[in-house]
Amino acid sequence: MKIIDGGITASLGFSAAGVYCGIKKRKKDLALVVSDRPCTFAGSFTTNVVKAAPVVWDQQIVASSPTVRSILVNSGNANACTAAQGDEDCKTMACLAAEALGITAEEVLVCSTGVIGVPMPMEPIREGVALASGVLAATREGASDAATAICTTDTFTKEVAVSLEIDGLPIHIGGMAKGSGMIHPNMATMLSFITTDATIEKGELQKLLGSSIVDSYNMISVDGDTSTNDTVLVLANGASGSSPLSPAHPGWEAFKRAFEYVHTALAKLIVRDGEGAGKFLEVIVEGAKDKESARTLARSIISSNLVKTAFFGADANWGRILCAMGYSGAAFDPLKVDLYFISEKGQVQVVEGGVPLAFDEHLARAILMEREVITRAVLRDGDAEATAWGCDLSYEYVRINGEYRS
Amino acid sequence: MKIIDGGITASLGFSAAGVYCGIKKRKKDLALVVSDRPCTFAGSFTTNVVKAAPVVWDQQIVASSPTVRSILVNSGNANACTAAQGDEDCKTMACLAAEALGITAEEVLVCSTGVIGVPMPMEPIREGVALASGVLAATREGASDAATAICTTDTFTKEVAVSLEIDGLPIHIGGMAKGSGMIHPNMATMLSFITTDATIEKGELQKLLGSSIVDSYNMISVDGDTSTNDTVLVLANGASGSSPLSPAHPGWEAFKRAFEYVHTALAKLIVRDGEGAGKFLEVIVEGAKDKESARTLARSIISSNLVKTAFFGADANWGRILCAMGYSGAAFDPLKVDLYFISEKGQVQVVEGGVPLAFDEHLARAILMEREVITRAVLRDGDAEATAWGCDLSYEYVRINGEYRS
Numbered sequence: 007m008k009i010i011d012g013g014i015t016a017s018l019g020f021s022a023a024g025v026y027c028g029i030k031k032r033k034k035d036l037a038l039v040v041s042d043r044p045c046t047f048a049g050s051f052t053t054n055v056v057k058a059a060p061v062v063w064d065q066q067i068v069a070s071s072p073t074v075r076s077i078l079v080n081s082g083n084a085n086a087c088t089a090a091q092g093d094e095d096c097k098t099m100a101c102l103a104a105e106a107l108g109i110t111a112e113e114v115l116v117c118s119t120g121v122i123g124v125p126m127p128m129e130p131i132r133e134g135v136a137l138a139s140g141v142l143a144a145t146r147e148g149a150s151d152a153a154t155a156i157c158t159t160d161t162f163t164k165e166v167a168v169s170l171e172i173d174g175l176p177i178h179i180g181g182m183a184k185g186s187g188m189i190h191p192n193m194a195t196m197l198s199f200i201t202t203d204a205t206i207e208k209g210e211l212q213k214l215l216g217s218s219i220v221d222s223y224n225m226i227s228v229d230g231d232t233s234t235n236d237t238v239l240v241l242a243n244g245a246s247g248s249s250p251l252s253p254a255h256p257g258w259e260a261f262k263r264a265f266e267y268v269h270t271a272l273a274k275l276i277v278r279d280g281e282g283a284g285k286f287l288e289v290i291v292e293g294a295k296d297k298e299s300a301r302t303l304a305r306s307i308i309s310s311n312l313v314k315t316a317f318f319g320a321d322a323n324w325g326r327i328l329c330a331m332g333y334s335g336a337a338f339d340p341l342k343v344d345l346y347f348i349s350e351k352g353q354v355q356v357v358e359g360g361v362p363l364a365f366d367e368h369l370a371r372a373i374l375m376e377r378e379v380i381t382r383a384v385l386r387d388g389d390a391e392a393t394a395w396g397c398d399l400s401y402e403y404v405r406i407n408g409e410y411r412s
Numbered sequence: 413m414k415i416i417d418g419g420i421t422a423s424l425g426f427s428a429a430g431v432y433c434g435i436k437k438r439k440k441d442l443a444l445v446v447s448d449r450p451c452t453f454a455g456s457f458t459t460n461v462v463k464a465a466p467v468v469w470d471q472q473i474v475a476s477s478p479t480v481r482s483i484l485v486n487s488g489n490a491n492a493c494t495a496a497q498g499d500e501d502c503k504t505m506a507c508l509a510a511e512a513l514g515i516t517a518e519e520v521l522v523c524s525t526g527v528i529g530v531p532m533p534m535e536p537i538r539e540g541v542a543l544a545s546g547v548l549a550a551t552r553e554g555a556s557d558a559a560t561a562i563c564t565t566d567t568f569t570k571e572v573a574v575s576l577e578i579d580g581l582p583i584h585i586g587g588m589a590k591g592s593g594m595i596h597p598n599m600a601t602m603l604s605f606i607t608t609d610a611t612i613e614k615g616e617l618q619k620l621l622g623s624s625i626v627d628s629y630n631m632i633s634v635d636g637d638t639s640t641n642d643t644v645l646v647l648a649n650g651a652s653g654s655s656p657l658s659p660a661h662p663g664w665e666a667f668k669r670a671f672e673y674v675h676t677a678l679a680k681l682i683v684r685d686g687e688g689a690g691k692f693l694e695v696i697v698e699g700a701k702d703k704e705s706a707r708t709l710a711r712s713i714i715s716s717n718l719v720k721t722a723f724f725g726a727d728a729n730w731g732r733i734l735c736a737m738g739y740s741g742a743a744f745d746p747l748k749v750d751l752y753f754i755s756e757k758g759q760v761q762v763v764e765g766g767v768p769l770a771f772d773e774h775l776a777r778a779i780l781m782e783r784e785v786i787t788r789a790v791l792r793d794g795d796a797e798a799t800a801w802g803c804d805l806s807y808e809y810v811r812i813n814g815e816y817r818s
Contacts, residue, residue, distance in 0.1 A: 056738030122731025123768040325528025332462030
C-alpha cells in the first residue's frame with residue numbers, strides 16, 4: 007500500500023466538484039461526487055433516533071438500489087428536525103442531481119450537515135447543483151473543492167488516498183471527511199466519503215465497511231454527542247478492471263488493510279480538528295481480556311471530560327484515567343494496571359500494578375505539554391488491545407459551542 | 413413535613429464536629445458524626461470498579477454490622493488507588509474513632525474525598541480524631557462545622573433538615589452533602605450523609621435508600637464522570653421514640669416523602685455548586701411511555717456537553733436537545749415532541765410535534781439568560797415523567813479542572 011496525494015477523485019472514473027451556492031455566507035457549501043459508471047456502495051449511519059432527512063433517504067437507497075452513481079452533499083444546513091418538508095427537500099435534491107447528471111434519483115445519495123431545524127434553502131441548492139455539475143473534474147482540484155465544500159466548523163479539509171496492486175493492476179482508494187464538533191463513538195456529526203476503483207460486490211462492501219468503522223470512527227471522541235446526520239458512504243466502481251474482491255481473493259487482506267487505513271486516517275484527522283482542540287490524544291489499552299473490553303476502556307478514557315481537561319492543563323492526573331476505566335462497564339483488575347504517558351519528550355510511568363509511582367513531575371509536565379500525547383494502559387489480563395483517539399477539552403471548545411447557533 | 417433550619421444534628425441524639433487537622437491547607441478537613449445510641453444504617457456506593465479504600469470498608473460494615481454509631485469523614489485525600497496501605501489506613505481511621513468514642517471499629521463508617529493516589533497522611537488524622545471527638549456537639553454549629561469539613565472544591569456547605577409528626581411524635585431527618593466536580597448519574601464524587609431519629613429496621617432502611625437515590629442523586633449531572641468514592645450513608649437511631657416504621661405503618665408514606673425530599677434537596681444543592689457552573693438547569697420529561705424512559709431521556713439531555721455549552725451561551729439551541737434525546741437509547745417518537753424553555757422571564761415553546769416553531773428569539777434569550785432555566789419536553793407517548801438537574805459547561809469548569817491537581 008502506498009499513500010498518495012489525493013482525495014475522493016484518486017480512484018479512476020470519479021470526478022468531483024465543490025461550489026458556493028449561498029447556504030453559508032461566502033464559503034463553499036455544495037459538493038458533488040460522480041462516477042462515470044454504476045457503483046456498488048455501502049453506508050453506515052447515525053444510531054440517533056432523531057435522523058436527518060438525508061439519512062432516511064440514504065438508508066432507503068442502501069436497502070433498495072443495486073447501484074448508485076453520485077453523492078450530493080451540502081454544508082450549512084443539516085436538514086434535520088425539518089419533518090415532512092425536510093424529506094421532500096431531500097428528495098428534490100436527489101432529483102436535481104439526477105436531472106443534471108442524466109441518471110435517476112435513486113442513484114443519488116444525499117448528505118447534509120450544519121444547523122438543525124431550519125428548512126433547507128432550496129433555491130441556492132438548485133443553482134448550486136447546476137453549477138457543480140458543470141465543473142465536475144476528475145482532478146486533484148475537483149477533489150479538494152469537494153472536500154472544502156463539505157466542511158462546517160472544520161478548520162482544515164480532510165483527505166486521504168492510497169494505492170495498492172491487486173492482480174497486477176493498480177487499485178485506488180480515496181476519501182474525504184468532515185468532522186469537528188459532536189464527534190463520539192457510534193458516529194458523530196461526521197461525514198466520510200470513500201471511493202474505490204476496485205470491483206467488489208455490494209453485500210461484501212457493506213460487511214467490510216461495518217467491520218472497518220469499529221476501530222476507526224467508533225474509537226474517536228471529541229465531545230460525546232452523537233449527531234442526527236452521521237454518515238459514512240463508500241462507492242466502488244470497478245474502473246480498475248480488477249477481478250471481484252472478496253475474502254476468497256488472494257488480494258483481499260491487502261485491500262482490507264488499505265481500506266481500514268483510509269477510514270482510520272480520516273477518523274484521526276477529524277479528531278485533530280476537534281472543536282477548540284489543542285492536543286491530539288491517543289489512548290492505547292493493552293493486555294485486556296478481550297477486544298471489546300479493550301475498546302470500551304480506551305473509549306471511556308478518551309471520552310471523560312475530566313481526563314480531557316486534565317490534558318488541557320498538562321496535568322499528570324492519572325487518577326482520573328483509572329477512574330474513567332473504572333466506570334466504563336468493562337471488567338478489569340485495577341490492581342494489575344500499569345499507566346504510561348508518552349510524547350516526543352519521552353515516556354513516564356505513573357502507575358504500576360494499580361499503585362502510583364513516584365515520578366518526575368517535571369518530565370511528566372514536559373511530556374504532557376506536547377501537542378500529541380499517548381496514554382498507554384497495560385492491564386495484564388490477556389492479550390487484546392485497542393486504540394482510541396480524542397482531544398482535550400479547552401476554553402475554546404466552550405466558546406465555539408456556546409456561540410455556534412447565535 | 414416542615415423544612416427546618418439544621419443539618420446532620422437536626423435528628424435527636426446526634427452530635428457532630430468539624431475540625432482542621434492538616435490534610436488540606438488551612439481549611440477544615442475532618443468531620444465526625446456520632447449517635448448517642450446504636451443506629452440501624454444503610455449505604456449506597458459508587459458503581460466504579462475502582463473503589464476507594466473507605467468504600468470497601470463501608471461495604472463490609474453494611475454487610476456485616478447490625479448497627480453503627482459513627483461516621484468519620486476526611487476531605488483533602490480520597491484514599492483511592494492507594495492499594496493495601498490505603499485499606500490499612502482506612503481501618504486505622506475507624507480504630508482511632510472507635511477508641512476516642514469508646515465503641516468498636518465495626519461501628520464506624522469511614523469516608524474520604526479529595527486527591528486520588530496519594531497515601532493518607534495519618535498523623536494529621538490521628539490528631540484530628542482526638543480533636544473532633546473532644547468538640548462533638550448536638551448543635552447547629554456542630555452540624556455546620558461538619559458540613560464545612562467534608563467540602564473539597566465546593567463553594568458552599570450543603571445542609572437540609574425536615575421534621576414531621578408520626579404517632580404524635582416529632583421525627584427529624586437531617587443531612588449534609590458535598591459535591592462539586594465529577595457529579596453524574598450512578599453517583600459521583602459526592603458524599604451525602606443523612607441522620608434520622610425515626611425507628612426503622614436495617615433492611616427496610618436499605619430498601620428505602622435504594623429507591624430514593626434513583627430520582628435524586630442519579631438524576632443529576634455535572635460532568636459525567638463517576639468517581640471512586642461516591643457514598644450515601646443513612647443512620648437511624650430511634651431517639652424519637654417512634655414505633656418502627658415500615659410500609660405497613662400509617663406514617664410510612666409521609667416519612668418516605670420527607671426522606672426523598674432531603675435526598676433530592678441535597679442533590680440539587682450539589683448541582684447548584686457544580687464546578688464552574690453559572691446556571692442551574694432543570695429538565696422535565698413528561699408524557700413518556702414509562703418511568704425509565706423518562707429518566708433516561710432527562711439524563712441524556714442534562715449530560716450533553718453540547719446542551720450544557722448552549723445554555724452557557726444562552727442559546728435556544730433546541731436541536732441539541734432533540735439530538736441528545738435521540739441518542740439516549742430510550743425509544744420515543746421525535747415527531748411527537750414539544751419543547752419549552754421556562755424561567756422567571758417567561759416561557760417559550762420552540763418545538764411542536766418535532767417541528768421547530770418560529771419563536772421570539774429576543775424572549776428566548778431573555779429566558780435563557782436567567783440563572784435558573786427549565787427545559788420541558790412533552791412526548792405524548794404515555795404519562796410517565798422524570799426530572800433531572802444539571803448545570804452549564806463554562807470556561808470556569810475547564811479552568812478548575814485543568815488545574816485541580818497541580
